[in-house]
Amino acid sequence: MGKIAFLDLKQVNAPYMDSLKSAASAVVESGWYIRGSYVERFEKEFAAYSGYAHGVGVGNGLDALTLMLRASIELGRLAPGDEILVPANTYIATVLAVNAAGLVPVLVEPDEKTFNIDPTKLEAACSPKTRGILAVNLYGRLADMPAIWKFAEARGLLVFEDAAQSHGARFNSSAQSNAGAKSAAIKSAAVAYSFYPTKNLGALGDAGMVVTDDEELARVVRMLGNYGSEKKYVNRYRGVNSRLDEIQAAFLLAKLPHLDAWNERRREIAARYVREVCNPLLRLPEIPADPKEHVWHVFTLRTPDGKTRDALQKYLEARGVGTLIFYPIPPHRQQAYAASPEGDCALLPENPKFPIAESMAETVISIPVSQVLTDDEVSEIIGALNEFVC
Structure with missing residues (x-):
């Protein structure tokens, strides 16, 4: 493929x-x-x-x-x-x-x-x-x-x-x-x-x-x-x-007029990922009790640490699967907010620490979930994820 x-x-x-x-x-x-x-x-x-x-x-x-x-x-x-x-x-x-x-x-x-x-x-x-x-x-x-x-x-x-x-x-x-x-x-x-x-x-x-x-x-x-x-x-x-x-x-x-159908196809793909990916190194997102609350703009999973995430991204690239990271740097760590004028931005107390957001930035990775994916392509992605070792 x-x-x-x-x-x-x-x-x-x-x-x-x-x-x-x-x-x-x-x-x-x-x-x-x-x-x-x-x-x-x-x-x-x-x-x-x-x-x-x-x-x-x-x-x-x-x-x-x-x-x-x-x-x-x-x-x-x-x-x-x-x-x-x-x-x-x-x-x-x-x-x-x-x-x-x-x-x-x-x-x-x-x-x-x-x-x-x-x-x-x-x-x-x-x-x-x-x-x-x-x-x-x-x-x-x-x-x-x-x-x-x-x-x-x-x-x-x-x-x-x-x-x-x-x-x-x-x-x-x-x-x-x-x-x-x-x-x-x-x-x-x-x-x-x-x-x-x-x-x-x-x-x-x-x-x-x-x-x-x-x-x-x-x-x-x-x-x-x-x-x-x-x-x-x-x-x-x-x-x-x-x-x-x-x-x-x-x-x-x-x-x-096509948006609802596109979103439904994304839900189908996401459900397959959640159901069929069984690699213990990967933490999958949950599907809401009401699936309509999620339209899966991206399908984002997590790894145990940044080293594993980087290895997974390189591995998937070698397997021919495109990935992106949303987002590698959280807002409070961006250079744009490195030296905010006083009163400009309360999100930056001295030495800001938001451990959950920072952990997500280090460990998240998103895989294809577009409505144009074929069932065979979804199967290929699932197989690649399940075969990943680090």
């Missing part, structure tokens, strides 16, 4: 080439390329798909995170310098967005079983300046949002979600993020998505969206992404240029 790529985007998009070409042609022929009918349609359809009333397309996932936080400041719900609890095990964009909005990220260790922020550790991370929580649905698994909402409701905190990796994940096999809420008061204020090409629902370039039930918040996010303007040449806020292009919206509209 030939090489098995970690993710082959050409293969992912090939079955839909005719519809993608038609979408591109329709946009080009329309003569309207920014903030047009395709963006409007996709905003409505994806917001509804995600269980929210409003969607605002933006340039990318980082902007989606930043603008939903900035909008909350402009509306007086947050203030510059407020502390936001974020997971210690996440892509750095989560932390960058909090800083970019003028807020202070405070890291919270992850749950070892889920890789997501541990709700039992939220209390210890709080201070009088804590005003919100930004949960991340890492690797495609929903964070324990009911527990997070309950904690936030008791403390009067806002809750936001980074759903860049969890397109289509559902609580109780229902709406994406807020179906587990028992009252409107404990829904997430807003959820940020990325449609980077590698995502479960990926554009053919950069794209992002904020979804929310809050019409006023959506309005301010839209203005902030349009130079702070609602009416041309009249600028209420100091905004930025971050808008979803018509052509990317058209591509995403063509792909959205």
Whole structure:
């Protein structure tokens, strides 16, 4: 068998080439390329798909995170310098967005079983300046949002979600993020998505969206992404240029109807891995009691230590299996935060130590789980994993 790529985007998009070409042609022929009918349609359809009333397309996932936080400041719900609890095990964009909005990220260790922020550790991370929580649905698994909402409701905190990796994940096999809420008061204020090409629902370039039930918040996010303007040449806020292009919206509209089927195929592959990989050197992720809570953006397992992880990666490469590491350096160990100005970042106390997040960075490795994998390729990967020795 030939090489098995970690993710082959050409293969992912090939079955839909005719519809993608038609979408591109329709946009080009329309003569309207920014903030047009395709963006409007996709905003409505994806917001509804995600269980929210409003969607605002933006340039990318980082902007989606930043603008939903900035909008909350402009509306007086947050203030510059407020502390936001974020997971210690996440892509750095989560932390960058909090800083970019003028807020202070405070890291919270992850749950070892889920890789997501541990709700039992939220209390210890709080201070009088804590005003919100930004949960991340890492690797495609929903964070324990009911527990997070309950904690936030008791403390009067806002809750936001980074759903860049969890397109289509559902609580109780229902709406994406807020179906587990028992009252409107404990829904997430807003959820940020990325449609980077590698995502479960990926554009053919950069794209992002904020979804929310809050019409006023959506309005301010839209203005902030349009130079702070609602009416041309009249600028209420100091905004930025971050808008979803018509052509990317058209591509995403063509792909959205297939997302549930793609996610289901990923679940099938993940279930085979969990069921059939039996190498004692490998610690497999758990499947949630409700499988719909996970869309397996990546399938991440762990090794006993970094040496074993590195050996496994080299071994799989030799066997023709592509792998990636999400993520080799946790945010608090990045050079970008090596010498933060005072007040810039509370996630960096002197000599920061987040042992769980640091252990994950040393021991995680992700294997192919894309919907385009064949059953034979999955079997090949399982066989390679079971034959690994170190």
